[in-house]
Amino acid sequence: MDPRIEAHAELLVDHCTDVQPGDHVVVNAPAEAPDLETALYEKIGERGAIPIGLSMPARAMRAYAEAVDVDDIQMAEHALALVEETDVLIGVRASSNVSEMSGLDPEDMQAFAKVQKPIQDAQMECRWVGTQYPAAGNAQKAEMGTDEYADFVYDAIDKDWDAQREFQAQLVDILEDADEVHIVSGDETDVTMSVAGNVPVNDDADNNMPGGEVFTAPVPDSVEGTVKFDKPVMGLGREIQGASLEFEDGEVVHHDADQNADVLAGIIGTDEGAKRVGELGIGMNRDIDRFTYNMLFDEKMGDTVHLALGRAYERCIGEGNEQNESATHKDMIVDMSEDSYIEVDGEVVQRDGTFVFEDGFEE
Template structure:
């Protein structure tokens, strides 16, 4: 009974806080077929708040794997035009997008990495116009996660499948603030707390950030006019939504050409059905000039080589080491969760909302503002309990932002 109650509250949270559906709005839900019971609850809540249409796009990982193992080579250089057109049409009509991210971290470990890289690039190119809506918050979008057998067993390999799923549900409900009496009110308070930290960072208008831990040593410039954002976003109609549930981050963009030093990962990165782990990136004038990886080096190299912009950073996000997600002491092998348990950077495109008048920057003119453009945007985790971050203002004042992995203010 408690599980069903929490499941229903989680679905309601995704609808009312995640995408915050308004009367007459269309919602597209993208979900693995395993998550159907949850999607049905989402559908009911969406219609109850006035949604006009709820479209479901199902996926099946076993079918995905079979395609990678059996389809002809040329199929991975194409992406269905009707899919990208559907996304853009919904976005133009003011619709919203809810993605249920529950990937098997090892799904494609036995697949030729070049096939994966080809399809990642083909899909990124096909969805470029749609991503321009999500990267600039011109439409509402949100990501949540649901346990699947493969994902749960990756996290909890030493228990039965049913117990692994139960343990993962428990963690998801806790991290998403679902267990309390009123999750929606809890998220309102959480967003307000994140906003206070966001406002502090915007008031200081830092010129540079210095990240220092036992391994990482990075100096990062921030572009003039940069804007810090937090958990809640706002669509063109002034309607709030939460792109990530859960979220603990306050984020902005680095200057494309002003990142120098070396950064080490602190959690595994799941990308393209493969795990990349224990890796480092060395930057000079913003560009990756060297990298290492104990696991997934080939996959990491192909990610970096997606295009010119994937050699640069597009996001810097601050997340305290002590947070509901980090306190679980679970490595989730899921970027939605792991990135919200750790400070992180992102390879690839910046969010245009992270710079003043970003929506007025035309394609091809981003460089002169220090804004990175790319077909991809992939977060990777760099936070640790010994991470110290110092911001320097344009007046030369140095202010401690993080001390020993947590907020210093």
């Protein structure tokens, strides 16, 4: 077995989820990731925890989605019961076909998302982590050879996470007592939002492996302006290109896309919370240096900002502030590498992708 897979499993059960003796652990891994699943079971066994495996093949899920009547879609009560008895949830992504869910009716997918929200809420109560195994389908979408993609994945994962945390802590300090964030990129992105009272989180790969961002939640009704997401985003197996949003009083009042605008409309139409921003994230993992159509990596890229429509993470919400609730959480990326800046309370803290605390920053 590739020693990098062993190291990956070790990080997942120690650094990310702190698996303890007697913990009930769910490992949700697809057939495309057998080596990592095996290594995880070994590490879980060494720690005296109790694993159970799940697999939800995308092809089988598509067959179900096409066969079921939308009026018969209900929450999986047995899945909720399992999650409620789970201490640790480890989710592994790997695909032989990243477009398996392409072409499904967005309204049907909204119905699935809505009924699954209680399960999502229960998962947030676990010690959880999501990660990527370098499968051939993901490599193909990233336009890399399989071995090249594996190197890319493990370069982003095999890091000094203590050092990464210290680097990111400098941005956390800036956002800690901030009121307003202003983001400008080119001629098409000019958006402001309040983060007053909310908590900036230093993502050193506890819930995501790889980590490498600082994120928080805007006050839901505070987002104003326009955003052009110049990186594609995948939705229902389809590629949304050139998504643009206009906000007033925190809600999307206009939306469009150069490609698959109907999928974007379906995401926004999931519920009322999907019209508002639940997360502001700023990428800081410099070992993720290219776009790969995989949000687990892409949102962590240095020189990027992402906004997520929908659910806000509870850990970001300050006392007395409102948490945006939704059955969806869809991240979308703005390239900040040129003709761009981030202001916090009127002070520029990043220009053209370089932070104020990095060499090369220009006022």
